[in-house]
Amino acid sequence: MLSGLVPKRAEIAGQIDHKRAELRKLVTNLDAIDAAIRIFDPNADVGAIPNRQYLPRHAAFRDEMMRHAMGALRLAEGPITSRDIARVVMQGRGLDPDDAALGQTIRKRVGACL
Template identity: 40%
Template sequence: MEQEFKYDRPNTVSGIIAKHKELTALRDKYRAEIKKLTVDIDHLDAAIRLFDPNADTYAIKEYVTKHRAEKGSVKRFVLNTLREAGEPMTSRQITELWAADRGLVADEATLNALRKRIGACIKTCKEQGLIEACGQTTDHGANGPYKLWKVRKGGD
């Protein structure tokens, strides 16, 4: 049984709903454009490094962090990824998904920097009781073992 709401001003509510949809679509459009620009900048950086491997293309942006993310987006990504995963994941797996989601063609140094950020997010989520460790990898290669993480029951 659906509850029917009666509004004194139905046009006001429908107008606000329409504006919400409009702004959400606009935000999504700009988010997609920002992602494309980030990919384009990364490709230009790679092209610059082809000619000068020691070039620091980020020196111009003294206070801007390389591959900067919106506040809270890493935490949202980590928690959503762990929720949707069918099994526990490592910080490395989450990092590779993060790089792919952002369209980054990342070298090992960039992946390590991103993994440190993902690891810091995981640590914060663990301290907040949102996720928990559940073992470690056995087939990890030279860089392991990695801890396995999952969303804590009741931690949503």
Template identity: 40%
Template sequence: MADYMILGLVKKRAELAGDIELTHARLRELVNQLEHIDGTLRIVAPDMELEAIRPKAFRPPDDWARRGQMSRLVLSILRTSKEPLTTREIAAQMLLERAMDAEDQRMLRIMTKRVGVALRDQRDKGRAASVPGPGQFQLWAIAR
């Protein structure tokens, strides 16, 4: 087999194993926080059944993106920018324009992923271009 294939698979496996470790660490942190909150609730409201509290699932707002809206907003932000931007900067700007909390790290992560997908799609269509930025970040601009 080709060495480059083996190296690629080894690299991908290491990346996935690292993601799993991070996910486990985050899960431990969340369980720890939940136990602290449960302990506090047992002190201040001993009669409350904690198991009766249903988990609240995250659901993006209905008006987040209609067909093509994400791409239009991303391209609009790039057009008005004087310099290339990172995906995270574009996502933060988008949250601000939508009057959403740009300080909410969870929301910013989700929006950053969605913006990244839109940017890659626009790069494939020749409308946006990426250049290496600081560290491992890419900077995005309108393709010229």
């Protein structure tokens, strides 16, 4: 069991380091933009600017997941897995059904939808 946990811990620690580096880069970019805004308007309150909502990759339109998932269930001739439903959803949305990482994401969204 320990032999599986050590590599998993190393993987997660590496992801944390990578995300911290991305965060530092974003903060640096934001500081540069704030400085540019203050050049043109020294009295600007950049803290009052509302944040824009960050959309997840491959965000679906309203009720799109439900429509595709329910369509897959209607067409099923027997029991169907969430993986099968996710594949139908991906095909319906024009996404690559062979992309394993995206398939996992869509499968989680299908589960939440159902």
